Amino acid sequence: MPIFDFSDEYFMQKALLEAQMAFEEGEVPVGCVIVCNDKIISTCHNMTKRLNDCTSHAEIIALSAAQEYLQSKNLKGCTLYVTLEPCVMCAGALYWSQISRIVYGAEDKKRGSSLFGNLYHPKTEIVSGIMSEECSLLIKDFFKTKR
Numbered sequence: 001m002p003i004f005d006f007s008d009e010y011f012m013q014k015a016l017l018e019a020q021m022a023f024e025e026g027e028v029p030v031g032c033v034i035v036c037n038d039k040i041i042s043t044c045h046n047m048t049k050r051l052n053d054c055t056s057h058a059e060i061i062a063l064s065a066a067q068e069y070l071q072s073k074n075l076k077g078c079t080l081y082v083t084l085e086p087c088v089m090c091a092g093a094l095y096w097s098q099i100s101r102i103v104y105g106a107e108d109k110k111r112g113s114s115l116f117g118n119l120y121h122p123k124t125e126i127v128s129g130i131m132s133e134e135c136s137l138l139i140k141d142f143f144k145t146k147r
Contacts (some may be wrong), residue, residue: 006038008103011081012131015105018045018058019083019138025050029138032058032082034066034075034099041078042066058082059090063097075099083135085112085128091119103127105135 011033018031022045034042042065047056059082067073079101086094086104091113094102098121107128113119120126 006035008081008127008130011035011040011079012083012103012105012135014040014043015081015083016131016134016138018043019135022046022058023138023142029142030058030082030084032062032080034062034078034080036066036070036075036078041069055089057087057090059086060093063093063099067097073097079103081130083131084108084139085114087111088113088116088119094124095119095121099124101125101127103130105129105131106139107132 014033015031018033019029022031023029027046027049031045032043033040042062044058044061044065046058047061048054059080062080066075066078075097078099080094080099081103083105085106085108086102087108102120102124
């Protein structure tokens with residue numbers, strides 16, 4: 001039986017696949033996966049255009065799906081992987097979920113939550129910069145097509 005090494009890069013690659021789907025749908029290409037015990041329990045990408053809902057960020061939808069899967073609003077022991085630094089709205093939702101880890105790829109220097117200090121739960125570990133080049137490139141390519 002093969003033993004897999006589930007690294008942050010492995011799960012970020014899965015989030016990047018979600019971001020690519022968003023790109024192809026004309027959405028801002030942000031993808032997200034939530035992992036519990038090395039198992040992906042939720043995946044999503046931005047759907048603000050599709051749903052006509054400014055709150056339909058990848059993180060918000062993935063949180064709802066993970067909470068439904070676990071039948072709990074508490075996501076202690078889970079890790080969220082997202083291709084772009086969460087915004088203030090998403091940071092607030094992540095705070096209330098008490099998620100254990102947040103791993104993001106690209107910084108959001110215009111709207112990222114880190115611009116406003118630490119908005120996450122005090123026990124949440126934040127890891128940034130995982131596959132940041134790949135995550136940034138997808139965002140940049142998307143906005144080049146819009147200009």
